[in-house]
Amino acid sequence: MDLELPLWFEIGSLVILTLILVADLLLILKRPHIPSTRESTLWVVFYVTLALIFAGIMWIVAGPEYAGQFVAGWLTEYSLSIDNLFVFVLIMAQFAVPRRYQQEVLMVGIIIALVLRGIFILVGAAVIEQFSWVFYIFGAFLVWTAWRQAFPGGDHDSDVKQENFVVRMLRRTIDISDHYDGAKIRTVVDGKKMWTPMIIVFAAIGVTDLLFAIDSIPAIFGITQSAFIVFTANIFALMGLRQLYFLLGDLLDRLRYLHYGIAFILAFIGLKLVFHAMHVNELPFINNGEPIEWAPEISTWMSLGVIVVSMLVATVASLVASAREKKVPNADAAAAVVADEKGTPPTVDHPHSEDGR
Numbered sequence: 001m002d003l004e005l006p007l008w009f010e011i012g013s014l015v016i017l018t019l020i021l022v023a024d025l026l027l028i029l030k031r032p033h034i035p036s037t038r039e040s041t042l043w044v045v046f047y048v049t050l051a052l053i054f055a056g057i058m059w060i061v062a063g064p065e066y067a068g069q070f071v072a073g074w075l076t077e078y079s080l081s082i083d084n085l086f087v088f089v090l091i092m093a094q095f096a097v098p099r100r101y102q103q104e105v106l107m108v109g110i111i112i113a114l115v116l117r118g119i120f121i122l123v124g125a126a127v128i129e130q131f132s133w134v135f136y137i138f139g140a141f142l143v144w145t146a147w148r149q150a151f152p153g154g155d156h157d158s159d160v161k162q163e164n165f166v167v168r169m170l171r172r173t174i175d176i177s178d179h180y181d182g183a184k185i186r187t188v189v190d191g192k193k194m195w196t197p198m199i200i201v202f203a204a205i206g207v208t209d210l211l212f213a214i215d216s217i218p219a220i221f222g223i224t225q226s227a228f229i230v231f232t233a234n235i236f237a238l239m240g241l242r243q244l245y246f247l248l249g250d251l252l253d254r255l256r257y258l259h260y261g262i263a264f265i266l267a268f269i270g271l272k273l274v275f276h277a278m279h280v281n282e283l284p285f286i287n288n289g290e291p292i293e294w295a296p297e298i299s300t301w302m303s304l305g306v307i308v309v310s311m312l313v314a315t316v317a318s319l320v321a322s323a324r325e326k327k328v329p330n331a332d333a334a335a336a337v338v339a340d341e342k343g344t345p346p347t348v349d350h351p352h353s354e355d356g357r
Contacts, residue, residue: 261314
C-alpha cells in the first residue's frame with residue numbers, strides 16, 4: 001500500500017522539524033548547562049506531545065492506518081534509542097566528558113544519527129521497491145539481532161571495541177591534547193594547534209550511531225515501507241533523547257529487563273517481515289516463485305499493541321526488581337552489578353569530572 005500524503009504536508013513537516021532541531025542546537029550552544037530534572041521532564045513531555053500531535057494530524061490528512069504506522073514506528077525507534085543511551089553513558093564516562101558539555105555532545109550525536117539514518121532510509125526504500133525478497137534478509141537479521149539483545153554476551157563491549165579502534169586510528173593520524181578546552185574540538189597547546197579529546201568523543205558517538213542505524217532501520221521498515229514515515233519517526237525518536245539522558249540518570253541501569261523487551265519487539269518485527277516476504281514471494285526456489293497464501297499479514301495495530309505491551313512489561317518488571325533491591329542493605333552494590341552486566345557505569349552523574357581532567 002503506497003502512502004498518499006500531500007506534498008505540502010511532507011515538505012512542511014520536514015521544514016518545521018528542521019527548524020525545531022536547529023533552535024534546540026542553538027539553545028545548547030548559547031547556554032551550555034546541566035539541565036535540572038524539571039527542565040528535562042518538560043522537554044521530554046514536549047517532544048512526546050509533539051509526536052502525538054503529529055500522529056493526530058497524519059490521522060486527519062492520511063487516515064488511521066498511516067497514523068498507526070507512524071506511532072508504531074516512533075515507539076519502536078524510541079525504545080531502540082533508549083538502548084543507545086546505555087552506550088552513550090559508557091562513552092561519556094570513558095572519556096570523562098565534563099557534564100555541562102554533555103548536552104552538546106549528545107546533540108552532535110543526534111545530528112550524526114539523523115544523517116546516517118537518512119542515508120540508510122533512502123537506500124533501504126530503493127532496495128525494497130526493487131527487490132521484495134530483501135524482506136527475508138531483513139527479517140532474519142532482526143531475529144538474530146533480537147537474540148543478541150536478549151543474550152548480549154558483552155554486546156555493548158563489542159561496540160566499545162569498535163570505538164576504541166576508531167580512537168586508535170585518530171591518535172595515530174592527528175595530534176590530540178590531553179585535556180578538554182570547553183566544548184571546543186580545536187585548541188592551542190604551547191603555541192601548537194591540536195585537536196581536543198572532544199573529537200574522539202564525536203567519533204565514538206558517530207560509530208555508535210552507525211551501528212544502531214544498521215539495527216534500527218530494518219526494524220521500522222517491518223512496520224511501514226513509507227520512507228517519509230520512517231524518517232519522521234526517527235526524527236521524533238531522536239528529538240528529546242538528550243533530555244531523556246539526563247532525566248533517567250541512574251535509572252538507566254535499573255532498567256535491567258529493558259533489553260528483553262527490545263529483543264521481543266525485534267523478534268516480532270523480524271517474524272512479521274518474514275511473513276510479509278512469504279506473502280509477496282517472488283523467489284523461484286520458494287513455492288515455485290508464487291506468493292504463499294497461508295502466510296499471515298500482521299496488522300499495524302497488532303504491531304503497535306505488541307510494542308507497547310513489551311515495553312510496559314519490561315519497564316514494570318525492571319522497576320519492581322529495583323524496588324526489591326532497595327530493601328536490601330547493599331542496594332548500591334546490586335545496582336553496580338546490573339551496571340557491570342550492561343557494561344555501563346552505575347550513574348551518568350560524574351560530579352568529580354567537571355573539568356574533564
